[in-house]
Amino acid sequence: MHFEDSELFFSSSNNTIKDNIFLETDLAAMAFLNADNNRIENNIINISLYHGITLEFGSHNIINRNFFYYAGIGIDISGGGDPHLAVNNTVTDNIIKNSPQGIWLHGAADSTAIERNIIKENNDGIYLGVASNSIIHDNTLINNSQIGIRAGFAYGHPTSNNNLIYR
Numbered sequence: 001m002h003f004e005d006s007e008l009f010f011s012s013s014n015n016t017i018k019d020n021i022f023l024e025t026d027l028a029a030m031a032f033l034n035a036d037n038n039r040i041e042n043n044i045i046n047i048s049l050y051h052g053i054t055l056e057f058g059s060h061n062i063i064n065r066n067f068f069y070y071a072g073i074g075i076d077i078s079g080g081g082d083p084h085l086a087v088n089n090t091v092t093d094n095i096i097k098n099s100p101q102g103i104w105l106h107g108a109a110d111s112t113a114i115e116r117n118i119i120k121e122n123n124d125g126i127y128l129g130v131a132s133n134s135i136i137h138d139n140t141l142i143n144n145s146q147i148g149i150r151a152g153f154a155y156g157h158p159t160s161n162n163n164l165i166y167r
Contacts, residue, residue, distance in 0.1 A: 013037050023047060028054040029071070032061070034084075041065050051076045052099070057084040063091045073101040074122070079108035087111050097121055102144070105131035106152075114139060125149055125165070128158055136160040143167060 010017075013036040021044045022029035028051040032038060035055070041064040045052040052071035055061055056078050068074040074096035079086030086109040095118045096102040102119035105112055106129035114136045119125045125141040128134060129152035141148040141163065148165035151158060 009033070010035050010038070015039070016041070018042050020044070021046070022052075025049065028052070028076075030054070032056065032058050034058060036060050038062070039064070043067070045069070045071055045074075048072060052096070054078075055086065055089065057086055059085055059087045059089065061089045063089070063094065065093045066095075068094065068096040069098055071096070071099045073104050074099050074119075075103045076101075076106075077104070077109040077112060078106050079110065085110070089113075090115075092116050094118075095120070100124070102126055102141075105129065105134060108132070110134065118142070119144065121145075128152060131158065134158045137162050139163045141165045 010032045011034055016039040019042050023046050025048045029045040029048045030053045032055045035058040038061045043066045045068045048071040051073045052068040054076040077086055088111050090113045092115045097120045099122045101124045102122045103126045109131045112134045115138050117139045120142040122144045123146045125144040125148045127150050
């Protein structure tokens with residue numbers, strides 16, 4: 001499907017959002033609130049002024065093989081205190097280009113796997129702010145102007161290995 005200047009908002013679980021094109025959205029192209037076990041894959045987000053995909057208080061979601069170009073934040077995952085958790089989410093094989101932030105985890109977005117993504121020509125590549133026990137590996141970060149990977153308050157031993165960072 002082709003969406004122009006529109007957003008999708010989900011507060012439900014067990015959905016697949018696949019093979020869509022989002023053009024020039026004013027808010028998040030896709031926003032998920034209290035949504036679990038969703039698959040978001042093979043979508044194109046081109047010029048999203050706020051976020052490409054925002055996931056608040058959702059667990060066991062898979063964000064896979066999406067392309068982001070000029071999104072405020074490519075992928076934003078945030079949690080809060082119990083019962084508003086964001087745990088065990090997976091972000092793999094995405095391309096994020098020309099955005100202020102590539103991937104941003106915060107507010108207790110715990111045990112998130114960030115693997116095999118290409119994050120290119122953004123201000124910040126991957127930022128962990130209050131994201132414990134997350135795994136960051138096999139990502140390629142190219143020409144991000146400020147940081148490649150930054151761990152803010154990433155307590156609980158986040159793991160980062162085999163990431164390629166080019167400037």
